[in-house]
Amino acid sequence: MLTEVTAVRYITPLREGGSLPGLVEAADGRGTYAPYVMKFTGAGQGRKTLVAEVICGQLARGLGFRVPGLTAIDLDPVLGLGEPDQQVQELLKSSGGPNLGMEYLSGALGFDSLAYAVDPVEAGRVVWFDALVNNVDRSWRNPNMLLWRGELWLIDHGASMIWHHNWRTAETAAAKPYDASDHALAPFGPDVAAAAAALAPLVTEELLAAAAADVPDAWLVDEPGFDDPDAVRRAYVTALLPRAKTIHERIQLPEPQRKGAIQ
Structure with missing residues (x-):
């Protein structure tokens, strides 16, 4: 499970994100305080966005990508009572x-x-991973990548695995091609074949189950069609495991431009 900390202070909203994430200070119960980017269960996109963040983030980490560390932040709604911004106050209270x-x-x-x-090798790895989890939010308009200490980091995976919004169609949706025509890294000639050869064998049932196990039960309870949170976790594994073997064959990239081509 994710490490748990407790929010002690709301610092400021980060208005770049549609879900209005915020910068908060949290304590680990041992006297250590640290800042975190916090995404809220009460945001308009709902808790499934957070589920996708955890599963995709932990899976990416397991495959060797650089992603920020994830934690569960316990929030007492009273923290929002003193917020002057009505939108932020309602978000914290909910x-x-x-x-x-x-x-x-x-x-x-x-x-x-x-x-x-x-x-091309690194670009291919990122494109292949986004295809695996069907991340539709890494375009040139909104790359959702950071440069930190000279290296590329992946962030914001809440718009992935869109099939979990309708589990009845999950199998069909997971089998569809992945359109990478406007992916932020498409211009760099992604070598998705090399990425598939290196990464697909690493996507095991154990790795996927470990990523799903980090999702708090509170975000999985009462999912229609499932008896308990563990059944929902197994559904994510079932959707992703076969996809890893063949998704590289269904990645749609733009045709590379020839040198000297007329624009």
């Missing part, structure tokens, strides 16, 4: 209990394809 915290990478910069080149 998000009591476990929320998602992400390691705050101080000084990190947003990815800019014009300022930072990515080699």
Whole structure:
């Protein structure tokens, strides 16, 4: 399970995200205080966004990608009583209990394809991973990647695994191609074949089960069609495991431009 900390202070909203994440200070119960980027169960996208963040983030970590550390942040709704911003106050009041915290990478910069080149091998790994989890939110308009200490970090996976919004169609949805035509790393000639050869064998039932096990029960209870949180966790494993073997064959990338082509 995720490490648990307790929110003690709301610092500021981070208005770049549609779900209005916030920067908070949290304590671990042993006298250590640290800042976290916090995403709320009471946000409009709902708790499934947080489920996707945990499963995809932990899976990415298991495959060797750089992702911020994740934790569960317990929030007492009274923390929002003194907030002057009505929208923030309502968000805090509706998000009591476990929320998602992400390691705050101080000084990190947003990815800019014009300022930072990515080699085809690394680009292929990211595109392949996004195809695996069906991440529809890593476009050139919204890369959801950071540069920290000279390295590329992946963030914000809440818009992944969209099939979990309708489990009855999950098998059909998980079998569809992945359109990477406007992926933020498409211009770098992603080598998805090399990525598949290296990463697909690592996507085991054990790795997927471990990632799903980190999702708090509170975000999985009362899921229609499932008896308990563990049954929901198994559904994620069932959807992702076969996808890893063949998704590289269904990644749709734009045709590379020829040198000297007329624009």
